[in-house]
Amino acid sequence: MCEWEPAYQWLTGAQVINAHTLSDFRVKHDQALKGLFVQVLGLLTADGLITLERVMQDGTKIRAKAAGDSFRRKERVEQALEQAREQVEAVQGLSEEETSRRIATARQRAARERRERLEAALEEFNQLAEEGKDKEKRRVSTSDPECRIMKQPDGGFAPSYNVQIDTDAKNCVVVAVGVVQAGNDFDELEPGIDRVEHNQGKTPEEVVTDGGFVSRDTIVAMNKREIDYIAPCVDEGGKGEGSYDGRGVSAEYHRSAFVYDAQTDSYRCPQGKTLSYEGKEQRHMQVSYRYRAQRSDCQGCVVKSQCCPGNRVTGRSVHRGEELAEIAAFRQKMATERAREIYKQRAQVAETPNLWIKAKFGLRQFSVRGLRKVGMEALWACLTYNIRVWMRLRWRKAAVVAQPA
Numbered sequence: 001m002c003e004w005e006p007a008y009q010w011l012t013g014a015q016v017i018n019a020h021t022l023s024d025f026r027v028k029h030d031q032a033l034k035g036l037f038v039q040v041l042g043l044l045t046a047d048g049l050i051t052l053e054r055v056m057q058d059g060t061k062i063r064a065k066a067a068g069d070s071f072r073r074k075e076r077v078e079q080a081l082e083q084a085r086e087q088v089e090a091v092q093g094l095s096e097e098e099t100s101r102r103i104a105t106a107r108q109r110a111a112r113e114r115r116e117r118l119e120a121a122l123e124e125f126n127q128l129a130e131e132g133k134d135k136e137k138r139r140v141s142t143s144d145p146e147c148r149i150m151k152q153p154d155g156g157f158a159p160s161y162n163v164q165i166d167t168d169a170k171n172c173v174v175v176a177v178g179v180v181q182a183g184n185d186f187d188e189l190e191p192g193i194d195r196v197e198h199n200q201g202k203t204p205e206e207v208v209t210d211g212g213f214v215s216r217d218t219i220v221a222m223n224k225r226e227i228d229y230i231a232p233c234v235d236e237g238g239k240g241e242g243s244y245d246g247r248g249v250s251a252e253y254h255r256s257a258f259v260y261d262a263q264t265d266s267y268r269c270p271q272g273k274t275l276s277y278e279g280k281e282q283r284h285m286q287v288s289y290r291y292r293a294q295r296s297d298c299q300g301c302v303v304k305s306q307c308c309p310g311n312r313v314t315g316r317s318v319h320r321g322e323e324l325a326e327i328a329a330f331r332q333k334m335a336t337e338r339a340r341e342i343y344k345q346r347a348q349v350a351e352t353p354n355l356w357i358k359a360k361f362g363l364r365q366f367s368v369r370g371l372r373k374v375g376m377e378a379l380w381a382c383l384t385y386n387i388r389v390w391m392r393l394r395w396r397k398a399a400v401v402a403q404p405a
């Protein structure tokens with residue numbers, strides 16, 4: 001287009017732009033690009049097109065520039081890195097008679113880039129360890145070490161990044177975008193709000209997400225920030241309450257089979273034994289009271305293998321959870337008609353930019369590698385989307401003004 005399209009000829013001063021220059025430009029100048037994104041938001045806000053009264057956040061997976069079979073264990077990456085280092089030395093040692101200068105430069109660059117990618121891949125194993133990934137399952141892509149295998153909307157799995165987009169509900173303008181390595185959205189709302197505040201210098205009054213973001217921590221955090229949070233109630237009953245559910249316990253001996261007696265503040269187990277109050281814990285933002293049976297009762301119990309099979313030292317325990325006031329208030333709010341009506345708008349607002357970016361701009365797979373660069377590619381797409389929205393809204397406004405009275 002730089003060769004024949006007048007607008008691009010004007011932009012480039014009629015100079016020939018080669019593919020490398022254009023490609024490098026896309027991932028250089030990240031501060032300038034972020035600044036431009038914020039400036040456009042400022043203009044849209046000044047025009048009254050962004051209000052931050054209601055912001056919807058959603059995450060979308062975009063494929064990385066890496067194949068599924070590029071993921072390797074640490075030992076394989078170390079071997080490949082050793083070979084890559086030898087190759088760099090071998091290529092550097094080629095004499096000018098053996099190869100032309102241009103080919104030699106290209107080979108050296110390719111060998112150096114491969115070595116750098118493998119070095120980055122090796123470092124990424126430390127990141128996986130910090131994320132708590134099981135050592136046996138740790139694999140890193142040698143093509144794009146920072147991407148992760150993520151579940152796709154079609155149910156399959158692919159190397160991807162998770163793009164988090166915050167959209168102002170008034171005109172579907174994107175007010176913040178971030179790219180993360182997490183395969184789910186569980187911890188992504190607070191960082192998203194931080195990005196909105198950074199870009200707009202203001203906190204949204206109301207935030208809407210789908211159930212993938214809902215956790216006790218998120219509800220409490222939104223409450224602390226005085227943001228009205230709208231999302232479906234996800235019942236987390238049983239999670240993190242220290243119950244034995246899921247540890248090989250038979251269904252008849254799950255926590256629900258233990259009967260609480262408020263008068264004596266104790267539980268009675270299915271075998272009629274008493275579990276006395278032992279202590280209080282704060283888990284997953286929920287206060288939890290722990291009750292335990294006598295060791296002698298459980299160790300000699302005929303149904304021990306069904307009730308607490310792994311318990312060799314103490315008696316069986318159960319936990320009684322007490323919901324935090326913030327969670328109870330959130331549940332009550334989400335049962336109201338108003339909250340449900342607001343939530344119904346979520347899909348249309350939050351998914352509009354996602355659709356544009358993927359379907360209209362064709363960004364289903366990143367064309368660059370690494371968290372920083374894919375972050376810039378996502379930012380370019382959102383900036384372009386916002387400018388398109390801005391043009392559409394301005395034309396609409398101009399058309400209304402031009403209509404005869």
Ligand code: SF4
Binds near residue numbers: 304308316
């Ligand atoms: S193992 Fe302990 S808690 Fe479980 S049924 Fe037997 S006595 Fe009761």
